[in-house]
Amino acid sequence: MPSKYQSLLTKVYEIHDLGKALAVLYWDKQVNMPPKGNAARTQQITTLSRLLHQMSTSDEMGEMIEAAAVELNGADYAGDEASLIRHLRRSYANARKLPPQFVARMSQLAGEAHPVWVKAREDNDFASFQPYLEQVIEMCQEMAELYGYEDEKYDALLDKYETDMKTAEVRATFDAVKAALVPLRQAIDERGTAVDDSIVHQPFPIEKQKEFARYIADAIGYDFSRGHLGTVVHPFAASFSRDDARITTRWYPDFLNPSLFGALHESGHAMYEQGTHPDLARTPLARGTSLGIHESQSRMMENVVGRSRGFWQAHFPKLQECFPEQLGQHTAEAFFRAINKVQPSFIRVEADELTYNFHIILRFELEQAMLNGDLAAKDLPTAWNDKMNEFLGVVPSNDSEGCLQDVHWTRPGFGYFPTYALGNLYAAQLWETAVVQHPEIEEELNQGKTNTLLAWLRENVHQHGRKFTPRELIQQVTGKPLSHEPFMRYATAKFTDIYGL
């Protein structure tokens, strides 16, 4: 007779495989599906989601988890078995808190709100989207009550994306970031040498962009023999196993950054998945532990590595080879400066490494206000513009480049946004530790290589998958809890140099 844990594993594998089939349906929808295929695909996704929810939340599943937990009592906390039990208990309990009708209402609302938002953004018509935002706020409030919380309502939602993270902790950290970034940005404004980024705004043939994206993803360690590069409108990474972790990007004919930094960013995500330990395969532990830690891996490759001087000293000649007319006359240093230009702007996904954080902090503060009933949907545009002015000194001329720009609020998904900025902070904190432990990482980077860095990330972060919470992982790897200081040290040094402050 198999052990209780073995029986549980068999069930876990089945649920996992079904979940990955669902992930393939989503991936294919974005990458290959013709638009008219959407109605049938939505039915397929709905059916698989329902089956998955039934299997994951059945009484039988709960009993199997508890039976295995009893059998494993006293097992090593850091072992695969105990870690899986911890994860399953948490996710099972959370999934059981949402009644099926509520889950159905959520996906119904998301389905209805999305096309309205698309049109509202096109037409710059916030009023038409407002009733849906009101429902999103209400459902977020309802969801917070269903999940429950000890200190703040927002904790209940944040926990979905960043397990065990508290709002108060994020707020304190973000406040510290804000306090430190404001004078840095002012110094750049007032005393910085001008940075010219016109060289990334030229016609760049797409076939050559594709060639270079493959080259540079390979250079940082993305394993194409266990991966695939697809083309989409909104880039993302997805993995169906550690041996099939995919990236996507988009191609602009006259702007190099989206494809280039998109490829680096998504490769960072996919390399995390490629690095999970084989023993975790077919369990929910075989993926990045949280959205914030995931984002730290993508931001590490996109920014810390991919926007560094040394890296481009090494790789700029290859980029020139791909684009001799566009870049043949320019230096690696000029390119390095161009891709690091700091400039307040309206659109989050186009923001530079510094001002990006303000975009996130703004959303984090507005989400709390909406959730707590301090900000009504109708007052969002004004609140948004006020904060843009306060944080970045610019005011969007319309809501399409203001509070209508992101897809995230078309579904009850408050709590997601802060993980983007947490990723920047985690990335800097991990990087600082890695370089202290292996000073050769910086020397390698000057040669365009990431071998030691990647080996260190594999050892300390990737292989563990979801065994530890972000809090546990960061403490264990860096010896300290989350802090804004490494990011500020990194950013201050980098931009002081670039802008000659």
Add this chain to the structure above:
Amino acid sequence: MPSKYQSLLTKVYEIHDLGKALAVLYWDKQVNMPPKGNAARTQQITTLSRLLHQMSTSDEMGEMIEAAAVELNGADYAGDEASLIRHLRRSYANARKLPPQFVARMSQLAGEAHPVWVKAREDNDFASFQPYLEQVIEMCQEMAELYGYEDEKYDALLDKYETDMKTAEVRATFDAVKAALVPLRQAIDERGTAVDDSIVHQPFPIEKQKEFARYIADAIGYDFSRGHLGTVVHPFAASFSRDDARITTRWYPDFLNPSLFGALHESGHAMYEQGTHPDLARTPLARGTSLGIHESQSRMMENVVGRSRGFWQAHFPKLQECFPEQLGQHTAEAFFRAINKVQPSFIRVEADELTYNFHIILRFELEQAMLNGDLAAKDLPTAWNDKMNEFLGVVPSNDSEGCLQDVHWTRPGFGYFPTYALGNLYAAQLWETAVVQHPEIEEELNQGKTNTLLAWLRENVHQHGRKFTPRELIQQVTGKPLSHEPFMRYATAKFTDIYGL
């Protein structure tokens, strides 16, 4: 309370959606998946197949079908409801005959054998594939016993792909084809004017091949707004709904035919799926009724339409536009002759319209011998080469261009091959009827158009999906049972003309 039929439909939809998710997993495996992703994908496919089999063969499912059948007693035979009940009863009974462990073993074997076959074919190493072929033969034998049969073992397997077709019937028809083709082929050999096909063997830039493939697929009526063109090693078509029916092809840098006729062939398949009636959506009736009828649609587009003189009189100028250096100096007539060159060759998928049938008859005969225990896996290469010599007067110099060339025997799929040649016969029989009923079809074809033909196929074949068996459908549309005569009339006229016999 919903009717019994409505309850059944709800269940049918769920099973259908899961089956389509499985189809996406297969499609993605061929088109996008990195090779190393295969192990995990095989597990995912195995899990979904098992769930699907459980749901399709549950006692509950059987009771629901019978309850709905009672409720619908007396419903119109040709109606959607009665047709669905007939189909479900048949497929339920068949599926119940295969134990779940057997189904799991089949998909496991297929997953393992495929990469071994790919490598064996590359390395021309039959010995490494032989153990897998032995397992395939054993599982086919086991499957025939599980399904059961009245006359011949092979009937049990053939029925899976060509419902209600008997081996004896296929044998008699194929023997008639063989008897009639041999003198035609001899006449071509002995008295035919030489046909030069060197113009299709030139360097053809792949990007231009892609452009033309899209052009010509669109020209025959494949709807790209409900489709997608992917690149693969072994082309196929797949549909996830009538609004997402995909084609794939491959690109040879110095041979035009594979991409061109591959695109036409797979478009023919996909157009069948795109043409199924919307009312059949999410039921097993929403697809082609049998592999043979399916193949009749692909062969119709590839050969009857796509290798006709009139069609190329209309479309050759566009082809010249894509390849001015290669084709600028040639005539449509020269191209028409080149793509209709009859020449015994080793590779089935590259064979001409006439000799193709010999490749199929060879496989049909060898499969029966292996299934009946008259031919062991280890003796396949010799038997293969002997038959090639007998039928076509040529002997492959190695197994990669002999018995290792096809993917089909990497899974327990005996019974599939004959449907390819049946497709040629059905295509000619349908074409003959269509042209009698609508003589303008030939005139349109001379202008490169297929409108009336496609409308006729939609009306008489496509919209019915799987409501009727191939036998019923052919009788109903052409007024006669399957016959080799229309094909022989078509082929004799065409090649007598081309070869000046």
